[in-house]
Amino acid sequence: DVKVTQSSRYLVKRTGEKVFLECVQDMDHENMFWYRQDPGLGLRLIYFSYDVKMKEKGDIPEGYSVSREKKERFSLILESASTNQTSMYLCASSLWGASSYNEQFFGPGTRLTVL
């Protein structure tokens, strides 16, 4: 059974703290994604990785960085958290390839609050 897990369901941090969000998938997927979900805005892509140590900026990368040292793990890093980064963060993974059947599988999300 396909599985994407995220390290925390809820997280509360203070402004200026460094924050790590971890995502692990057990499907041997090449692609991994980090999204931010806000009401009315849907999901917006922060970063994407198609291989170990490879990363591509998404639509809203400012204030974020990522790390992919192993195929199954993709980390999102907030170098200095700010209140406008309070949001739900979703991780996803998929196989590489343009087939419509290479769907994205999502983790449960991390609701981050920055005070």
Added chain:
Amino acid sequence: AQTVTQSQPEMSVQEAETVTLSCTYDTSESDYYLFWYKQPPSRQMILVIRQEAYKQQNATENRFSVNFQKAAKSFSLKISDSQLGDAAMYFCAYRSAHNAGNMLTFGGGTRLMVKP
């Protein structure tokens, strides 16, 4: 750049009735895929249905079907015989058929409430 618009932030339906969620998109590409994803409260997002733009036939998955109008760039989701478990956020998403990285562009979502 592609954009996806869901004009209904919230919808409600009576149990056992039919409801249609709207989605429009903008693209200059001719080859692409469209998806509807469901996000139940406090649960993981799952794929409901997919449509390839080159297929004229509308996709169906049990009680879920789509009305794909390529010329109008419209992709609505119909849920028949609505059940309490259908209550969720629904997201429409677009992906280029030439994007091996499988990057999706999402709409803003529609919250569906099901009344018993």
